[in-house]
Amino acid sequence: MNILILGSGGREHAFTLKLSESKKVNQIFVAPGNAGTDKIATNININPTDFAAVKQTVLENDIKMVVVGPEAPLVAGVHDFFLADNDLKYIPVIGPKKDGATLEGSKDFSKQFMQKYGVPTARYQSFTKENLTEGFTFLGTLAPPYVLKADGLAAGKGVLILNSLEEAKAELKEMVSNQKFGEASSTVVIEEFLKGxxxxxxxxxxxxxxxxxxxxxxxxxxxxxxxxxxxxxxxxxxxxxxxxxxxxxxxxxxxxxxxxxxxxxxxxxxxxxxxxxxxxxxxxxxxxxxxxxxxxxxxxxxxxxxxxxxxxxxxxxxxxxxxxxxxxxxxxxxxxxxxxxxxxxxxxxxxxxxxxxxxxxxxxxxxxxxxxxxxxxxxxxxxxxxxxxxxxxxxxxxxxxxxxxxxxxxxxxxxxxxxxxxxx
CATH class of the missing domain: 3.30.470.20 (ATP-grasp fold, B domain)
Incomplete structure (x- = not known):
């Protein structure tokens, strides 16, 4: 079986190496890959969120399974794209569909999910520029340090942990009003700091x-x-x-x-x-x-x-x-x-x-x-x-x-x- 791995990091090199040990795997393609995957697989220079290019790669190389490394293609709906396409719908994608990917794509959604199903997590509330004043009030009910999280994907940079209440208020305003992390911080989750x-x-x-x-x-x-x-x-x-x-x-x-x-x-x-x-x-x-x-x-x-x-x-x-x-x-x-x-x-x-x-x-x-x-x-x-x-x-x-x-x-x-x- 031929497999396509989407991504270019150390994670994808580790996937490639582990899958190459299987006797059931013929060829591995990695898009876009790196110099390490190039030694043990075939790199394809496409963007994992360019679904048309992904489709072309799959059909041209007789791919029978797709393994998604990073979060961006999942949140953008690569699995849904496959299921909606007559040429691709029978090819399994290892990675959740768009609704499941919302667990990472939206901090607010994931906190609501945890609360709904009794998963232990920190006390929180979510705010936008429309209810910024309420956000300031909620911050005042918490003990430092203060945790602010951009709701959407921010390339790992959307979480701030701050010791000063005034600084936390200023950063909250910067995130929701001035889009410090772009669209990702139009909603911000404020939560209590977890010890441990x-x-x-x-x-x-x-x-x-x-x-x-x-x-x-x-x-x-x-x-x-x-x-x-x-x-x-x-x-x-x-x-x-x-x-x-x-x-x-x-x-x-x-x-x-x-x-x-x-x-x-x-x-x-x-x-x-x-x-x-x-x-x-x-x-x-x-x-x-x-x-x-x-x-x-x-x-x-x-x-x-x-x-x-x-x-x-x-x-x-x-x-x-x-x-x-x-x-x-x-x-x-x-x-x-x-x-x-x-x-x-x-x-x-x-x-x-x-x-x-x-x-x-x-x-x-x-x-x-x-x-x-x-x-x-x-x-x-x-x-x-x-x-x-x-x-x-x-x-x-x-x-x-x-x-x-x-x-x-x-x-x-x-x-x-x-x-x-x-x-x-």
């Missing part, structure tokens, strides 16, 4: 049955000790030591089951991943947010730990018999450390030649922001490469990743040297 330790739990569902994938914790801040600006993720660890069986059982009973049942009750036929961002507060889970796809860089530690055939699991999603598919995970720890461009997450340069990654032996270099230019692999984004390793412990896995990183070079390369510092 953050982690992510991933679920793969066929709309009825589900598999809970390994837990992971990622590190968002650019600076060591979790300081500085937020990024798309500077590294990740799986499993999360404090997410023991007792905690994960609570997550399943209090979060996963009501989420899957709620989708069914709302008539949302959901086939794909649900990324559940959680806070562990003294052993009790609260949901920070839903995403409707795998996280990046969490995918680079979660997928390598799965021992089962990933295509077989996707086939279970497509045919709604996921419960019949075997599923096993290694007990080993996986860690990944993200190499980023100098200046990221602010202004950075592209086109820097990358060397040494071909020589690493005890790690996997997942390409993220890379491309090929004049037969050389060069940087093509802020987050460039994720270096993943296995170990019996977090320390052993990290030691391997950092040893491998010593062999990799590009101009102004930056990375955090303290990934996992809070778990060791």
């Amino acid at each position: 330790i953050e982690l992510s739990v991933f679920v793969l569902t066929d709309g009825k049955n589900y598999k809970i994938l390994p837990s992971a914790k990622d590190y968002k801040r650019i600076g060591e000790g979790d300081t500085g600006l937020n990024t798309g993720g500077m590294g990740a660890i799986s499993p999360v030591p404090f997410a023991d069986d007792a905690f994960l059982n609570k997550v399943e009973e209090l979060v996963v089951k009501p989420t899957i049942e709620g989708l069914q009750k709302d008539g949302i036929d959901y086939k794909g991943f649900i990324f559940i961002g959680l806070m562990n507060d003294n052993g009790n889970p609260s949901v920070v947010e839903y995403n409707v796809r795998m996280g990046d860089p969490e995918t680079e530690v979660v997928l390598p730990r799965i021992e089962s055939d990933l295509f077989d699991l996707f086939d279970g999603v497509a045919n709604q018999n996921l419960d019949k598919k075997s599923f096993s995970v290694t007990s080993k720890t996986a860690t990944t450390v993200m190499l980023v461009a100098g200046g990221y997450p602010e202004v950075y340069q592209k086109g820097k030649e990358i060397s040494g990654f071909e020589t690493i032996e005890n790690s996997i270099a997942f390409h993220a922001g890379t491309t090929i230019k004049d037969d050389k692999v060069v940087t093509n984004g802020g987050r460039v490469m994720a270096v993943t390793s296995f170990g019996e412990t977090i320390e052993e896995a990290l030691e391997k990743s950092y040893k491998s990183i010593d062999k990799i070079h590009f101009d102004k390369m930056n990375y955090r040297k303290d990934i996992g510092f809070d778990l060791i």
Whole structure:
């Protein structure tokens, strides 16, 4: 079977590598892909939200399954596009339809959904420029820090956590009145700050049955000790030591089951991943947010730990018999450390030649922001490469990743040297 993967990051390289291990997969195409996917699949230079180009690619290459990596094509309705097209409607898409993707596409919708089905989450209210004064009043009922979230997709930048009430009021006005995050912040969700330790739990569902994938914790801040600006993720660890069986059982009973049942009750036929961002507060889970796809860089530690055939699991999603598919995970720890461009997450340069990654032996270099230019692999984004390793412990896995990183070079390369510092 030929498969098309939509996306270009480390997540998509991890999907490509895992699917290439399946004996049931013939050819893999990645659109647009990166320099890493180019080595093990065929890259197609199209935009994943250009559905006409996606259709042409599918028909020209006899694609029989489409796996959607990023959220934008899902929120834009790529799955619905396939179902509405006579040439495409029998081709399974791994990723929810537009109604299911609203769980990520609208923070307000997802909070209403959680409230409706009793999923534990922070107290909240939503505001627009029309009821800005009420927003100021609601802020006054909360204790700092104050959490403001743009309702729509804002490329990971639409969440503000502020310690000053006056600053929170000013930012709320900036978001709804002056469209600080564009149309995404025309509605803003204000919620109480959740205490505890953050982690992510991933679920793969066929709309009825589900598999809970390994837990992971990622590190968002650019600076060591979790300081500085937020990024798309500077590294990740799986499993999360404090997410023991007792905690994960609570997550399943209090979060996963009501989420899957709620989708069914709302008539949302959901086939794909649900990324559940959680806070562990003294052993009790609260949901920070839903995403409707795998996280990046969490995918680079979660997928390598799965021992089962990933295509077989996707086939279970497509045919709604996921419960019949075997599923096993290694007990080993996986860690990944993200190499980023100098200046990221602010202004950075592209086109820097990358060397040494071909020589690493005890790690996997997942390409993220890379491309090929004049037969050389060069940087093509802020987050460039994720270096993943296995170990019996977090320390052993990290030691391997950092040893491998010593062999990799590009101009102004930056990375955090303290990934996992809070778990060791």
